[in-house]
Amino acid sequence: MKLVNLFLIVGLFLISSVATAQDLKFGHVNMQELIMELPEKAEADQKLQAEAKTLQDRMRMMSEEHEKKFRDYIAERETMPELIRTTTEKEIQEIEQRLQNYQNMAQQSLSKKEQELYQPILEKVQQAVDAVGQEQGFIYIFDLSSQVVLYHSDQSVDCGPLVKAKLGLN
Known part of the structure; x- marks a missing residue:
């Protein structure tokens, strides 16, 4: 009798877990x-491009200064006294160092600006995905663009249209 009850309990447990798994x-x-x-993405792209152009214009001006100084040096180095030649070479090296430092700082500045502009967009989309997940009762919503999903069946629901609706996109 105890064995029959045990089988009944195990059977009920298995049936309920299968029913739950199907949900x-x-x-x-x-x-x-x-x-x-x-639309926020296009606006952020424009702002980032404007920032990059400003930094590039400044870099171009610095490069032109370097090129002029170097051309002048090449043209006159044979006739320059040793002290002036040495001083000019140091100036050219300093300009090159400034160019390198500026380029590094510009890259850091551009990365910071990119994060500043895109973070609110990413948060907005994540909030919409979270809302769709809660409203529709999803356990997981996978991001196909990250290519982490190893298998995708027809039973997985495409939440894109739901999230687009939540974001007000057609």
Whole structure:
């Protein structure tokens, strides 16, 4: 009798776990596609390009200064006294060092600006994905653009349209 009850309990447990497993909902979305469709992304791109152009223009001016100094040095080095030649070579090296430092600082500045501009966009999309996940009862929503998903079946729901609706995109 105890054995029959044990089998009944185990059987009920297995049946309930199978029924629960069938209720699991998985979804997927392509975050890159969603972000590319947002008007905020285009605006952020424009601001980032403007910042990059400003930095490039300044770099070009510094490079032109370096080139002029170097050309003048090459043209006159044979006739320059030793002291002036040495001083000019040091000046050219200092300009090259400034160029290198400026380039490094410009890259850091551009990276910081990029993060500053894109972070609110990423947060907005993540909030929309979270809201869709909660509203639709998904356990997981995978990002297809990250290429982490190893298998994708037809049973996974494409959450892209739901997230687009949440973001106000058509």
